[in-house]
Amino acid sequence: MFALITGAAGQDGWFLADQLLARGWRVRSTSLAESDFAPDHRARDGELGCLDVTDAALVTSTLEELRPDVIFHLAGLSSVGGSWARPADYLTANTVGTCTLLAAVNQLRTSGIDHPFIVNASSAEVFAEDAPLPFSETTPLNPLNPYGVSKVAAQFMLGAFRAQGLLGSNAILFNHESHLRPATFVTGKIVRGVARIHAGLADELVLGNLAARRDWLHASDVAAAMIAIADRRAAQDFVVASGVSRTVGDFVAAAFASVGIANWQDFIRTDPALLRATDAPELRGDSSLLTATTGWRPQRQFEEWVGEMVERAPLDD
Numbered sequence: 001m002f003a004l005i006t007g008a009a010g011q012d013g014w015f016l017a018d019q020l021l022a023r024g025w026r027v028r029s030t031s032l033a034e035s036d037f038a039p040d041h042r043a044r045d046g047e048l049g050c051l052d053v054t055d056a057a058l059v060t061s062t063l064e065e066l067r068p069d070v071i072f073h074l075a076g077l078s079s080v081g082g083s084w085a086r087p088a089d090y091l092t093a094n095t096v097g098t099c100t101l102l103a104a105v106n107q108l109r110t111s112g113i114d115h116p117f118i119v120n121a122s123s124a125e126v127f128a129e130d131a132p133l134p135f136s137e138t139t140p141l142n143p144l145n146p147y148g149v150s151k152v153a154a155q156f157m158l159g160a161f162r163a164q165g166l167l168g169s170n171a172i173l174f175n176h177e178s179h180l181r182p183a184t185f186v187t188g189k190i191v192r193g194v195a196r197i198h199a200g201l202a203d204e205l206v207l208g209n210l211a212a213r214r215d216w217l218h219a220s221d222v223a224a225a226m227i228a229i230a231d232r233r234a235a236q237d238f239v240v241a242s243g244v245s246r247t248v249g250d251f252v253a254a255a256f257a258s259v260g261i262a263n264w265q266d267f268i269r270t271d272p273a274l275l276r277a278t279d280a281p282e283l284r285g286d287s288s289l290l291t292a293t294t295g296w297r298p299q300r301q302f303e304e305w306v307g308e309m310v311e312r313a314p315l316d317d
C-alpha cells in the first residue's frame with residue numbers, strides 16, 4: 001500500500017508515517033518546503049517531498065505521478081488562537097487547500113481511474129460549543145473561530161464530493177498531543193515549564209484559563225485511528241476522542257506529579273492576558289461509531305504519556 005501524507009512535517013505526520021512504515025506501507029510525506037522536515041524525519045525511511053495543496057496543477061500532476069492508495073490530508077494551519085490574526089490565510093490553507101485536493105482526486109474518479117481514499121484531518125473546533133456533551137458525528141456544527149470555520153467548510157466540501165462518489169472520511173480529531181507539540185499549545189507550554197521548574201531553571205509557569213476542559217489523546221492514538229479508517233475504507237465521518245475530558249489544571253497537576261511535585265499550585269500564576277475572548281468550556285467526544293466500525297480504542301494512558309512529554313521536553317525554549 002502507498003500513502004501520500006500532506007502537511008506531514010508536523011506532529012501527526014510523524015506518528016502516521018511511523019505506523020504506516022512499520023506496517024510495510026510505502027509513504028510519501030509532503031510539506032510546503034522540504035526544509036520543514038526535522039532531522040529525525042529525514043533520517044527515517046520513507047520519501048519526503050514538497051506539495052502546496054492550494055496549487056491545483058501541482059496537486060494533479062503529483063497524484064497522476066504517484067497514484068497513492070490513500071491520502072492522509074493533514075496540511076493546514078492549526079492554531080485556534082492564532083487564526084484570529086490571519087483568518088483569510090486559514091481559509092486559504094485549510095478550506096481552499098482541501099477543496100483543491102478533493103477536486104483533483106475527483107478528476108481521477110471521473111476519468112475512470114482508481115482514486116485514492118482520503119482521510120481528512122478535521123477538528124473538534126467544528127462543533128457548536130453549547131451542544132450537549134459528548135460531541136458525536138450528529139452534533140450540530142457551529143464553529144466560533146476562523147480555524148473552526150475553515151475546518152467546517154473543508155468537511156462539508158468532502159461530504160459534497162463524497163455524494164458524487166468520491167471515497168473519503170472526515171476524521172474529527174479532538175486535542176492530541178506528544179513530545180512534538182510546540183509551546184504554542186497549552187500542553188507543550190506546560191511540559192516545558194514543569195521540566196524547567198524541576199531542573200531549577202524557572203520558578204513559575206504562567207497560564208490562562210485553568211478551568212477549560214479538553215478531551216486529550218496521545219497523537220499516536222490519533223494516527224492509529226486515521227489508519228483504521230483508511231483500512232476499512234469507511235467513507236463516513238468519525239469523531240476521534242478519548243471520551244474523557246480533563247481541565248487544564250488537571251493536565252498541570254499530572255505533569256508536576258510525574259516529576260514528584262505535589263504542590264503544583266505554588267508554581268502557577270494565571271495571567272488574564274492569556275484568557276481568550278471565546279474559549280470552549282469543555283470539549284469531549286464520543287468515538288463509539290469509530291470503535292464499532294473499526295475496533296479502534298486509545299491505547300496510551302493519560303498520566304503515562306503526560307510524564308513522557310515532561311521527560312522529553314526541551315529545557316532551552
Ligand code: GDP
Pocket residue numbers: 080081175184185186187189206207208209210212213214248274275276279280
Ligand atoms: P486548542 O484547544 O486547540 O485551542 O489548544 P490549546 O492547547 O492552545 O488550548 C487548550 C486550552 O488551554 C484552551 O482552553 C486555552 O484557553 C487553555 N489555556 C490556558 N492557558 C493557556 C496558555 O498559556 N496557552 C495556550 N495555548 N492555551 C492555554
